[in-house]
Amino acid sequence: YVLVFVHWLGSIRRRAPVLSAHHCLLRRAMSSVRVIHASYVNVPATAAPPPGPIKLTAMEAPWVVLPELQHVLLYEGQDMPPFDDILLSLRSSLAATLGSFAPLAGKLVHLEDTGDVAIACSTSDGVRFVVAECDGDMRHLAGDEEHDVRVLERLVPGVDMGELPTPVLAVQATRFEGGVAVGVTVHHGVADGRSLWTFVEAWAAACRGEAHAVTAPSFDRSLVKLPGGEELARSLLRKWQCWRRRS
Template sequence: MPTVNIVEVGRVVVPQPEDLVVRLSALDAPWVANPLIQRVLLFVDDAGGQQHPPFESLVASLRASLAATLARLPPLAGRVVFLRSTGDAAIDCSGPEGGGGVRFVVAESDDADARRLAGDADHDVGAFEALVPELKVDALPAEVLAVQVTRLKGGVAVGVALHHAVVDGRSVWMFLQAWAASCRSDDAAAVATVTFDRAVVAIPGGEELARSTLRKYAPNLPLAANLFPRAPIKLPRRTFTVTAKHIHQLKQCMSGQTTSGKPATAPMSSSFVAIAALAWASFVRSKHPAAIAAWHDVYVFFFIDCRGRPGIDPPVSENYFGTCITGCLVKAMARDLLAVDGVAAAAAAIQREVRRAAEDPLGLWDWMDIVSWVPLDRLVGINGSTRFKAYEVADFGWGAPSRTELVTMTDGRVVLVATKSGGVQVSVCMHPDHSTAFNSHFIDSLC
């Protein structure tokens, strides 16, 4: 594993609004016990013809633009705190606990090759973990954001760690878009004014439901035990690029349409449904018969974004900055996914759950309780979105990243973001006993 040396640990501190304390909602509360999001962005020298500025100048630009971004997104510079008087958890953006700013780490590595890290399909897990900062989340007050900028051999890495009770995946990309636009002085591309008032998420039960959810999943506050600790071994991870052509062909096969002009027997799936179905079927096939029998129930879990959904009255603004996701769980018999038309069967099951969630987005708001009884060795989890335009929004002024990856991944996890050319990046974490078989099934189904 490459050696990464810490050069400087500082803080980016900005004036915070007075008396700004944002109480967590019931959608935020479970994430106090599952808090960590870590993502790395890799920038390779001369990629796309873009020259990086000198490292010291690059760091100064990132630091200054981060300060400007935090002034617009004050929860990121705050702390997640426990309010003993009421039993709430909240984001303190202005008090003595919330004024510490954001930890900003500068590091360097002479043997971590940016081009190799960005180009290899198989992740260098140890290197990726060394390129993102840790986040102090074991007890409240907990940090919300930390940043690490690392000089690599032939490039630069920007790593971020964020608290999931404060942001979901969409909010992460809203933050990165705002930070990148500020860094390149592009006011036109900046994120529109956001709202982070949790009161706009109209959940029946309101504040009392948030408190009871907090007691359920984090009963020992201010200690915040992680219900999903990291695996003791570094599980293999691999990234696939599914092109727009592959996605179209996959949708055609699932709908029963062929290139010969045969009419479709089912509606065309969305890109998300198509790729989630392929990943689920590949997961089941890779574990059959050693770990999954044909008669077993198998599951896929994913989140939906509740912003703008008509099932919440009034609908949550598209510019809501926070955690605004609920769960979707799909069950099927393994034999159905092992059949010749298994991917199509998986797609049909997922599509039914997507329709259910569109009509009732809060139906599975307590997703952690639902997942608690599912056999994890028969569960694949889909995170991210085919709509996250990762490679479009994260240009800090020296070109789009050559690679971005979620570092916090566990066994059976699949993470999606959009690619630069209309395709989808699919990153998969699987136990070594099944990873080779998964890769084979997934790739063969795209051909």
């Protein structure tokens, strides 16, 4: 397949040109995204049991208040397999990848007894997988001069991550004529850009059948050496809660 476009959606929003009202109406009439169905991809039953609650460190806690990360990858090609076959491959490889990235299938929760925010994992966890279709032209999304931002925003799964508990990750596959878009939404308190890309690389490797191409991540909090870090993280989260109540 030909990867024609990879970009952070936030950057697209910032640099997209201002379109006239007539142009915007025309684009909306020409391009639409329709969700077909949504389901969940679970962590494999054969995977190691997920770790207990993974508390956010003082280096991660400040990111809880930021908007989620959204990433879109566009693929085009004239000889792509049927969309149903692509979905089967994406789902099976996502499940295999979650065997090593199980916390991404969990939920971000507030631990009332300690005041910490943590990733809660269980054997029943799953990642929401949205299937959609778009009748627009992929070239209008991947061009350098102009981006159809309204359509781009519909190519990532819409997840309200502003309140806890919240899912950590959701993905979406959208069918185009002669192409496929894969969108990912992840909570910024759980992953930064590099961490998200590590997961995407592992997912892509599993999709290609390269199960051991990417080193499995470590979720051992004891490796983070920060004196007073737990209390600092709680302090930052308390400030966030006060800000939310005032707003």
